[in-house]
Amino acid sequence: MKISEYDYLIIGQGVAGTTLAWHLIQAGKRVLVVGDSSRPSASNVAAGIYNPLTGRKLVKTWLADEIFPYAVRFYNQIGESLSVQLVYPQNIFRPYRSSEERDRYLSYVSDGDLAEYIAEESDSQAKVKGLNAPHGGLEVKGSGWVDLKELIKNSKNYFIENNQYAESSFETRDLLISDKRVTWKGVDAGKVIFCQGYDARENTLFNWLPFNPVKGQILDVTFDDYSADKIVNQGIFILPSLTKTEYRVGATYSWHDLDWESTEDGRAYLENKLQPLVPGSYTINKQQAGIRPSCKDRRPLVGMHPEHKAVGIFNGLGTKGVTLAPYFANEFVNHLCEGTKLNPEANIARYFSLYYH
Template sequence: MVKDYLIVGQGLAGSFLSWNLLRRNKSIAIIDQDHENCSSLAAAGMINPITGKRLVLSQRCEELLPYAKEVYHELERLFNKKFFESKEIVRLFGSKQELYEWSRKRQQTHLKKYYGKKQKPGTYADSLNDQKGSFIIQQGGYCRKLDLLNCFTDYFKENNLLVSGKLVYDDLKIKDDLVEWKSNYYRCVVFCEGYQSQDNPWFSWLPFNHAKGEILTLSNKDSGLPDAVISCGKWCIPIGDGKYTAGSTYSWDKFDCKITEKAKEEILTEIGIFIKASFEVVDHMAGVRPIMKDLNPALGRHPEFSSLAIFNGLASKGLLWGPFYSNQMADYLIGIQSLEEKVSIDRFIKKHFKR
């Protein structure tokens, strides 16, 4: 029997893509090493429409954000579990330039639904050092990504779609328009490996620029913090029962999922600048964000082997980008839609692939 797709990796990218292919009545199998080295596990879960010191609206936010929310609501109905939590984001002003950027963007009618009201200095004096004031980012929130991944895992296992283990590249045998793997045949193998694609013999030529990140789970039932995400460089997300997720860090010197004391101290020190409460650290996680040098996702088929494809490069925006681009990737794989130029790996072929 020939199956349509073998999906390598069951993080956010692999899970979203697998789900989209199943919705199109395609036959699949998934192999995953029990989420080992999975960057999705160390993702914050935050969906923030506005990023950076220049308070820029996230790329294609007006299209991707409502799409992602609708997908999460659909998955909530499927799994009978709440995943997405709408939360205001209190963005503390760090400079006069940020205040200027807020004012300028707030005047644009189509952006007002994201750039909320300004709050005077001292609004949160009991819990925050907000001497420069703040404003409310609207339309954001966070996704309970561990619950989501666990539901996907259970669903795939219940339907006998998920194989636990690490794919050995040499076990793949490309035969005409099919790929053989352990005596099974697939029309296409799609690699959703995150940063591990840097070692993939068919896709290592892609210009990756991965970044390791670490997050903390903190506890303080008497923090006095507002029921909102707090953002000022680092961020702090209330996740219930007096617990918070805080982060994150970026490093490029070592790509592994080992936690470090240095990152822990960095997060605690920096959130301590704007949050008055102290916390107990109850968990600490690390992962490597799969990032391309041009900061766009990487989707497409191999230029020589059309039965091999990749879905990667969701960076720190897997929860915002994943639903939309996995849908586009699924349509591309079955031949009813082409990929956008800025996400297709064809943009790298001329410079990085010698045919």
């Protein structure tokens, strides 16, 4: 077999592998993405919501001021290149659970650091037809969702057309590593970057990292009386789909029973959260499960192996992968190409002691 030469071999074509590949291609690098369509992927299940203010205490997401604008620009740029819309800006309506919560949230809003993300306040449930929100709610702006399925599908087609994609399963034992290069099944590359999501736990090169994967389940639902043009978030999210009649409802969080199967317990949990919000009737059309590749400190896992200088990882993006992926792909590519420093909170060097232990 003739040896094919690339600068970078990327293993995995979820949101991590896809965004990293695009950044390397834009940097003029020769890239080969290895994807295995037979494997389940969290990116194909994820709702793709980006939300700058999270949690009951309305906390600004880590690095929100830098990460969110960058992600939106990146996805819009890629969407333009692929002639497909990927970004759907939508406000997030957060119904107050009580008048006390309303007062508390409004005190948070007076914080100048959050003000830019707050739209005008709603004091009526009439904002969203069929929603039970007697105390009104708060609208968050600078939010929306990214169509990750379209991103991955159209990017894959682009990579195939440009001889930048190989459909194949991957076994670490098939990888030959030298000081400056790697070889895999007749492919010679300067570096290999693993973007395997949950599957990285089985990768003997990086299984020492403290992965803490989280299983999540979502429902696709048709409501009889509910209608919204924005995302609703109160413990769960209700996301309008492009069909205007179906909505996605999610998500569960489970650190055990880590498989890709949807469960009755997962559905019951989501329905118990949904029914007080939307008391009208609805039909569940589909239920899906995915495993988010999270890390114990809830920060990405980015960087090069402590011993093998031609081997790197881009993983651990967790529940906020849709916004973390573009920003840290850009940072990683700048590090690889120009030697700039990685954010120490994301750099896997923070865990090198586990490797040498």
